[in-house]
Amino acid sequence: MGRSPCCDKNGLKKGPWTPEEDTKLIQYIQTHGPGNWRTLPKNAGLQRCGKSCRLRWTNYLRPDIKRGRFSFEEEETIIQLHSVLGNKWSAIAARLPGRTDNEIKNYWNTHIRKRLLRMGIDPVTHAPRLDLLDLSSILTSPQLNLSNLLRLQTLLNPEALTLALNLVAANSGNPDGLLQKLQENQTFLNPHQLQNQDGTALQPSQFANIVSQETPSNLLTTPSFPNQDQCIQGNMGQFPMNSTDHSNGQIFQENLTTPTTTSGSLIPTDLSSFFYGVSDQMKADMSENSSFDSVLSSPAPLNSASTYINGSTEDERESLCSGLLRFDIPECLDLADFM
DNA sequence: AAACAGTGCAACCGCTCTGAC
DNA sequence: TGTCAGAGCGGTTGCACTGTT
Numbered sequence: 001m002g003r004s005p006c007c008d009k010n011g012l013k014k015g016p017w018t019p020e021e022d023t024k025l026i027q028y029i030q031t032h033g034p035g036n037w038r039t040l041p042k043n044a045g046l047q048r049c050g051k052s053c054r055l056r057w058t059n060y061l062r063p064d065i066k067r068g069r070f071s072f073e074e075e076e077t078i079i080q081l082h083s084v085l086g087n088k089w090s091a092i093a094a095r096l097p098g099r100t101d102n103e104i105k106n107y108w109n110t111h112i113r114k115r116l117l118r119m120g121i122d123p124v125t126h127a128p129r130l131d132l133l134d135l136s137s138i139l140t141s142p143q144l145n146l147s148n149l150l151r152l153q154t155l156l157n158p159e160a161l162t163l164a165l166n167l168v169a170a171n172s173g174n175p176d177g178l179l180q181k182l183q184e185n186q187t188f189l190n191p192h193q194l195q196n197q198d199g200t201a202l203q204p205s206q207f208a209n210i211v212s213q214e215t216p217s218n219l220l221t222t223p224s225f226p227n228q229d230q231c232i233q234g235n236m237g238q239f240p241m242n243s244t245d246h247s248n249g250q251i252f253q254e255n256l257t258t259p260t261t262t263s264g265s266l267i268p269t270d271l272s273s274f275f276y277g278v279s280d281q282m283k284a285d286m287s288e289n290s291s292f293d294s295v296l297s298s299p300a301p302l303n304s305a306s307t308y309i310n311g312s313t314e315d316e317r318e319s320l321c322s323g324l325l326r327f328d329i330p331e332c333l334d335l336a337d338f339m
Numbered sequence: 340a341a342a343c344a345g346t347g348c349a350a351c352c353g354c355t356c357t358g359a360c
Numbered sequence: 361t362g363t364c365a366g367a368g369c370g371g372t373t374g375c376a377c378t379g380t381t
Contacts, residue, residue: 014350014351015349015350015351015374015375016349016350016375017349017350035366035367036366037366037367038365038366050366050367051351051352051366051367052350052351054366054367054368055349055350055351056349056350058368059349059350060349060350087369087370087371088369088370089369089370090368090369090370101368101369101370102348102349102350102370103348103349105370105371106347106348106349107347107348109347109371110346110347110348111347
């Protein structure tokens with residue numbers, strides 16, 4: 001398993017290629033064809049190692065290489081394939097004619113990866129992770145107050161709501177105040193959440209126990225209100241959030257953009273389980289929307305993106321990319337009513 | 340205008356795989 | 361079976377460019 005001779009050991013040139021070197025390499029390969037890279041530099045009159053020539057040819061000079069910006073379709077393909085193949089750049093490149101593995105790798109590391117991180121998505125697992133988000137900006141958002149969360153009760157799975165309540169409580173560090181607010185807003189809650197079985201009002205400590213008991217054990221590890229760090233450390237993917245836009249009910253919309261992934265996902269594969277109290281008719285209306293349907297269908301949640309936005313600027317692409325995890329909100333579901 | 344920081348990408352490094360001998 | 365060279369791969373680096381202060 002000998003390693004290829006290093007260029008500098010042989011006094012060969014390294015660094016950027018000059019146009020003259022490119023011309024020599026192109027002309028030689030056009031005449032003799034690629035291959036036999038070890039002897040190629042000498043025969044072509046290049047002071048380069050064969051490996052450098054091969055890389056220059058395969059990554060840059062090859063006539064079938066497509067230069068320029070990645071299209072949305074290419075970007076979508078990369079994300080999809082990466083979710084399946086991981087960092088198998090050559091395998092991904094094989095599905096993208098004209099693109100090299102190096103180019104795809106660079107594009108992933110400089111664009112897509114960062115974008116996914118900003119969206120709170122683990123670029124390795126493609127699963128949403130709250131600890132990747134700027135939670136402070138989320139939790140201090142005026143849109144994410146208790147009343148708004150409570151109004152979500154009619155739509156959200158109670159576990160998700162409970163988790164959100166924990167977030168708020170952890171943020172405020174004041175469970176007593178939280179209970180007070182809950183009781184002030186009890187019209188939005190299931191009665192059993194704020195009352196004992198005999199109908200008497202809950203005490204703060206009782207409420208804290210209920211919250212912790214109703215929270216899945218894999219989400220919270222403490223019987224009382226966890227601090228923010230504990231929340232972050234926990235498996236928060238089951239209540240995905242996005243910090244990109246906190247205005248006009250965007251949080252809720254983003255919260256509904258729960259992607260499904262392949263095995264090991266932190267999130268429900270059937271988004272309908274995320275809803276609570278949504279009528280069958282409303283679910284049916286949602287399912288008629290192709291984009292929403294694509295979210296509900298696992299494991300190809302990304303297919304809807306091309307129908308969502310087809311932007312070309314960086315901002316549009318970020319919006320578009322977040323669209324990979326989004327579905328169109330049907331008209332029957334007016335988000336403004338919930339926020 | 341200059342200094343600095345951030346970004347993007349070409350190229351390199353070092354390792355593994357594969358096939359010939 | 362072991363060795364070697366060629367080829368391929370993923371990770372990393374260095375530098376030019378751009379934006380910000």
